Amino acid sequence: MLYIFDLGNVIVDIDFNRVMGVWSDYSRVPLANLQKSFVMGEAFHRHERGQISDEDFATAVCQEMDMALSFDQFAAGWQAVFVALRPEVIALMKQLREQGHRVVVLSNTNRLHTNFWPGEYPQIAEAADKIYLSQEMGMRKPDAEIYQKLLEAESFSADQAIFFDDNADNIKGAQQVGITSILVTGKETVPGYFAKNPC
Structure with a gap:
């Protein structure tokens, strides 16, 4: 997955x-x-x-x-x-990779922020196979093309992907492409999802 x-x-x-x-x-x-x-x-x-x-x-x-x-x-x-890293999510990302899954980050961000957070939180790059950034892709969520481009780059079909985001519009955009999408409403959402859906 x-x-x-x-x-x-x-x-x-x-x-x-x-x-x-x-x-x-x-x-x-x-x-x-x-x-x-x-x-x-x-x-x-x-x-x-x-x-x-x-x-x-x-x-x-x-x-x-x-x-x-x-x-x-x-x-x-x-x-x-x-503010601070969510260590429980980093741990889950690492666990998913250890189990043979592909783990990527997809962020609407900008050069100013990417001059800062990779150095501040090196754990993110360590826990992900690849990081996809809107300013490098020339497109942003919730546009359908950014999800399609990511799937194409990763050689996965939409039904093989699961997406976590805190923005309802981004969730809808991914769902329209056919990706199972989970709206993150708090720190418990991601750990709660995997507690109910163990890999």
């Missing part, structure tokens, strides 16, 4: 409120204002597809949110999204 794991809130806990907190400290814009104005809009999506640079993304977000930040200040906030 092919097991596909999302990154944020599946393998690693993330929290965008931490990002806003750092930006608020640097910009002196009240946290509540930033939380209201933050949207994952066109610049966000283009950045995840690798279509705009980190600097252009930072400029666009600062303009959208009316923040005056240097690029370094913006980046410091952007990296604060990562």
Whole structure:
């Protein structure tokens, strides 16, 4: 079987409120204002597809949110999204590989984040056969083509794959391609799935 794991809130806990907190400290814009104005809009999506640079993304977000930040200040906030690894998921990924299954990560991410988390959490690369990143593929979840491209690259059919993600739209996108998909709603979802469906 092919097991596909999302990154944020599946393998690693993330929290965008931490990002806003750092930006608020640097910009002196009240946290509540930033939380209201933050949207994952066109610049966000283009950045995840690798279509705009980190600097252009930072400029666009600062303009959208009316923040005056240097690029370094913006980046410091952007990296604060990562909270902690979920060791129980890492352990399951390793176990699946030991049993002969293929284990990959599929993440909507961006260059700024991939300059940070692989060094911060080397356990992720150690637990996965391959990591697929939206900005390298030029496409992002929930678009059907990203799932099809991954299946093609891995030489698996959709009915041989199981996908874990915390975003309902991404789950629907994978289901439309025919992949069994599990919505991760908390830290207990992934261990709970394997407790009920031992490999």
